[in-house]
Amino acid sequence: MATDRVSVVEEKLDQYLTEASPAPDPLAGDDPLRPGSRLTAARAVRLWEDQAASRALDVEARRLKARGESFYTISSAGHEQNAVLGAQLSLGDPCFLHYRSGGFMMARSRLAPEVDPIRDTLLSLCARRDDPISQGRHKVWGSRRLWVPPQTSTIASHLPKAVGMAFALGRARRLDRDLGPAEDAIAVCSFGDASANHATALTGINSARYASRQGNPMPILFVCEDNGIGISVETPARWIRESFGGMRYLRYFDAEGEVDEVWDVVDEAVELCRTRRLPVFLRLDTVRLWGHAGSDIEAAYRTPREIEAMEARDPLLLNARRLVETGAATPGQLREIRERIRARVAEASREAVTRPHLETVEDITAPLAPWDEERVRASATGRPDPEKRSALWGEKLPEETHDPIKRTMAAHLSSALTDEMLRRPEILVFGEDVGRKGGVYYVTAGLQKRFGIDRVVDTLLDETTILGVAQGTGLAGLLPVPEIQYLAYIHNAVDQLRGEASSLQFFSSGQFANPMVVRVAGLAYQKGFGGHFHNDNSIGGLRDIPGLILATPSRGDDAVRMLRGCLATAAECGRVVVFLEPIALYHEKDLHQEGDGGWLTDYPPPGEALLPGETQLYDPFDQQGDVLLVSYANGLRMSLQAQRILEEEDRVQTRVLDLRWLNPLPFDAIREAAATAQAVVVVDECRHTGGGIAEPVVAALAEGGYQGPIRSVRAADSFVPLGPAADRVLIQTPDIVEAVRRL
Numbered sequence: 001m002a003t004d005r006v007s008v009v010e011e012k013l014d015q016y017l018t019e020a021s022p023a024p025d026p027l028a029g030d031d032p033l034r035p036g037s038r039l040t041a042a043r044a045v046r047l048w049e050d051q052a053a054s055r056a057l058d059v060e061a062r063r064l065k066a067r068g069e070s071f072y073t074i075s076s077a078g079h080e081q082n083a084v085l086g087a088q089l090s091l092g093d094p095c096f097l098h099y100r101s102g103g104f105m106m107a108r109s110r111l112a113p114e115v116d117p118i119r120d121t122l123l124s125l126c127a128r129r130d131d132p133i134s135q136g137r138h139k140v141w142g143s144r145r146l147w148v149p150p151q152t153s154t155i156a157s158h159l160p161k162a163v164g165m166a167f168a169l170g171r172a173r174r175l176d177r178d179l180g181p182a183e184d185a186i187a188v189c190s191f192g193d194a195s196a197n198h199a200t201a202l203t204g205i206n207s208a209r210y211a212s213r214q215g216n217p218m219p220i221l222f223v224c225e226d227n228g229i230g231i232s233v234e235t236p237a238r239w240i241r242e243s244f245g246g247m248r249y250l251r252y253f254d255a256e257g258e259v260d261e262v263w264d265v266v267d268e269a270v271e272l273c274r275t276r277r278l279p280v281f282l283r284l285d286t287v288r289l290w291g292h293a294g295s296d297i298e299a300a301y302r303t304p305r306e307i308e309a310m311e312a313r314d315p316l317l318l319n320a321r322r323l324v325e326t327g328a329a330t331p332g333q334l335r336e337i338r339e340r341i342r343a344r345v346a347e348a349s350r351e352a353v354t355r356p357h358l359e360t361v362e363d364i365t366a367p368l369a370p371w372d373e374e375r376v377r378a379s380a381t382g383r384p385d386p387e388k389r390s391a392l393w394g395e396k397l398p399e400e401t402h403d404p405i406k407r408t409m410a411a412h413l414s415s416a417l418t419d420e421m422l423r424r425p426e427i428l429v430f431g432e433d434v435g436r437k438g439g440v441y442y443v444t445a446g447l448q449k450r451f452g453i454d455r456v457v458d459t460l461l462d463e464t465t466i467l468g469v470a471q472g473t474g475l476a477g478l479l480p481v482p483e484i485q486y487l488a489y490i491h492n493a494v495d496q497l498r499g500e501a502s503s504l505q506f507f508s509s510g511q512f513a514n515p516m517v518v519r520v521a522g523l524a525y526q527k528g529f530g531g532h533f534h535n536d537n538s539i540g541g542l543r544d545i546p547g548l549i550l551a552t553p554s555r556g557d558d559a560v561r562m563l564r565g566c567l568a569t570a571a572e573c574g575r576v577v578v579f580l581e582p583i584a585l586y587h588e589k590d591l592h593q594e595g596d597g598g599w600l601t602d603y604p605p606p607g608e609a610l611l612p613g614e615t616q617l618y619d620p621f622d623q624q625g626d627v628l629l630v631s632y633a634n635g636l637r638m639s640l641q642a643q644r645i646l647e648e649e650d651r652v653q654t655r656v657l658d659l660r661w662l663n664p665l666p667f668d669a670i671r672e673a674a675a676t677a678q679a680v681v682v683v684d685e686c687r688h689t690g691g692g693i694a695e696p697v698v699a700a701l702a703e704g705g706y707q708g709p710i711r712s713v714r715a716a717d718s719f720v721p722l723g724p725a726a727d728r729v730l731i732q733t734p735d736i737v738e739a740v741r742r743l
Contacts, residue, residue, distance in 0.1 A: 006290055012317060014338075016317060017334050023325055029041055037260040037261075039263040044322075046107075046110070047259070048320065048334065050086070050107040051103045052316060053102075055080065056338075057076075057122065060346070062290075069353045071125070075293075077289040077290055078288045079098075080103035081286060082103050083106060084259070084266050086105065087108075089270065091112065092147060093181065093185050094162075094188070095190075096151055096158045096161065098190040105143075111146070112145045112146060115145055118345055119348045124139045126353055128357060129355065129358050133150055134509060136357055137364065138150070155201075157200040159203070160200060160203055160207065160468020161468045161514070162187045162468075163208045164471050165476055166218050166219050166279070167211060169181060169187060170217030171454060175454055175478075179476045186270070187472070190225055191224060192224070192225055192226075192230065193226040193240050194233065194235060196240060196244075204222075204468065206462075207462065207468070208220050208222075213249045218278060219273055220273070222281045224281065231292045244283075251278055251281065252283070253268065253280065253282045254283050365506075367505045367508070368546055369664075370505065373611065375573075376565070376568045377611060379568035380568035380569075380609035381608070384606060385422075388422060399603040408599075409553070409559050409582075409585050409588070410556075412557065412559055412603050413556075417443070417481070421447065421450075424567065426477065426479045427478075427480075429447055429456045429483070430480070430482055431458075431459055431466055431484065432461050434483050435453065435457060436458060441583065441586050443483075444483070463484055466493070467518070470514070474501075474513070474514035474516050479570060481519060482518055483521075486521055487523065490518075490542075490578075491536075491538075494545075498545045501576045502546065505547070516570060517570050517577045519579050523633055523634060524634070526583055526584050530720070530722065531719075532721075535720035539686055543663045550580060552580045554585065554633050554636040555585075557601035560603060564610075565614075568611075582634050584634055585637065591637065591640060612664075613661055613664075613666045613668075613669070615657060617657050618643070621654075627679045628656075628681070629655070629656045629680075630659065631657070631682070635684065635685045636656065636658045638731070638736055642654070642733050655677070657669070657673045670697060670701065674701055679740075680709075681713060682713070685715055688717045698710050713739045
């Protein structure tokens with residue numbers, strides 16, 4: 001048995017096209033391949049040409065890799081029937097694609113003749129900066145013109161965002177928003193049979209069914225390209241059909257057989273999804289040729305007979321036979337198409353390898369964290385219409401109240417969301433319990449009554465879905481403000497931020513963005529409540545995400561100004577922002593002693609805002625402080641308490657720097673504040689090892705040449721227990737005082 005299976009498959013197709021005889025009765029171009037089919041002879045020939053182009057690119061990818069000139073060999077060979085989808089969908093249908101989508105992209109590119117899919121694919125395979133979608137950052141299928149946002153996932157983690165897009169498309173008319181895609185657009189999401197078992201895939205499908213059951217339009221087409229294997233692990237026969245074929249609120253279709261049969265089933269599935277606005281599941285029968293990738297030795301887990309059986313189902317060979325036998329094309333016509341495409345691929349390949357790679361860190365990271373301060377500041381300091389605002393609030397505006405309950409952080413955040421939703425009609429607020437209840441801590445209280453159920457939405461209990469919907473609605477042109485009920489819950493779904501949302505601008509060179517401000521209630525110090533799921537003090541998983549902004553207010557007035565800055569940053573720069581709200585400070589009123597009202601603040605009127613990187617230095621001693629305390633959130637309040645104790649009891653003068661922004665950290669502000677301090681203490685309420693910000697702050701000061709002593713006060717490496725035991729593992733005000741005294 002030959003080991004070069006690429007050559008074997010190629011030779012079998014060439015042999016057939018050489019030896020086959022033309023049909024005695026050729027079809028005209030507008031004749032169907034069989035009576036009643038919607039696939040005409042002319043369409044079938046174009047389809048085969050697109051499939052042949054995809055195959056030629058796969059062959060060339062192997063050749064380039066062998067010469068060390070390309071970096072990607074996961075091919076579309078055997079999956080070329082997905083070209084049927086590419087040919088039938090509209091250009092305005094957003095498509096989130098599986099990595100074996102060569103045939104699809106070739107066919108879809110016919111809708112935009114200015115797109116050269118062969119050249120673009122080769123540039124992507126070779127990681128060249130002229131690749132029009134990722135500029136060589138990754139091999140992805142993507143195109144702004146073709147409405148194909150690039151996906152890098154191999155585990156179907158893109159399904160929740162596709163559901164979010166369908167949610168937005170279904171709501172566009174009710175929101176009176178033009179989202180770009182046509183009014184009858186559908187979201188399309190393809191994935192493999194092995195990935196269909198992944199938690200994120202099941203989450204996406206479940207949430208689409210749930211939304212449909214709730215009466216929401218959900219125009220999404222799930223396409224499972226079933227090749228029967230995941231790398232080396234077989235998918236049981238009929239597993240996809242048995243798993244998804246009987247689900248309620250999910251219409252199921254099987255597309256298999258001859259190419260015209262596949263065409264007609266796909267046509268029916270697309271039409272149903274488009275006209276009925278329902279979630280549809282389409283199983284597309286495929287095979288996988290040549291192993292998972294070029295480095296995969298298929299003979300290690302498949303017998304020669306099994307490999308040959310797969311190759312006998314090569315869609316290019318079967319479709320060529322169908323075209324010849326029905327008279328849609330002659331063998332000579334198909335040979336000519338094949339040779340022309342091979343020549344075109346070879347020419348484009350020779351050109352691609354001469355193009356440059358990305359070479360500098362600046363070039364590589366340019367789209368990771370776009371920033372336009374002038375635009376962001378103008379957006380953040382904008383004001384809602386005064387008459388509408390007065391009508392909404394009634395007799396007293398929030399900045400005019402002196403009621404202590406209405407001057408807490410929770411109350412101010414609620415008012416800020418109201419003001420921002422009034423002036424930004426694109427904002428959607430959603431999450432578990434945010435609507436009728438108004439949130440567990442009542443931060444979203446009253447929003448649904450003011451702005452309606454189309455803009456303030458109670459979701460099912462699933463963080464992956466919530467963050468997926470945020471991505472899809474952001475991609476559609478809305479400004480999502482999802483809520484994750486507790487910080488610990490975001491760990492269930494953090495890859496939706498890490499691998500999906502925060503990577504989109506990077507891998508699309510800024511051509512696609514999914515702006516969002518994710519509100520997260522978190523951190524510890526909730527007296528007598530919760531245990532670690534409600535008192536989570538680890539932010540390491542968020543700080544690890546490139547490009548993500550992590551904002552953490554400490555006071556109510558700061559929370560308002562920062563939220564305005566975050567929304568403006570997302571709106572103007574497409575950024576992903578996590579707005580981490582300290583639960584223990586939501587309703588806090590006092591600072592030093594009960595009843596002093598020292599933690600109450602006035603509501604900042606519209607027009608005041610804080611932008612990422614803008615810190616606050618509490619300096620009652622006019623830069624004469626001996627020690628600089630660097631902190632945030634609950635740690636800021638405790639540091640201010642320690643500041644008074646140290647001044648009164650020890651005559652030690654301290655300054656306190658509120659970081660506010662934990663990713664990226666404001667290192668310039670830290671170094672500037674430390675420059676005149678004799679010593680620095682970093683007060684970090686998160687876990688000692690990797691859970692917070694102490695390590696990078698200390699490292700930045702040390703590497704920057706700071707000469708004074710540096711200490712840190714951090715929480716223990718422990719989950720937060722219930723009740724009084726929590727005080728033993730969390731830092732307390734006396735710990736800060738003692739750390740300064742030791743200095």
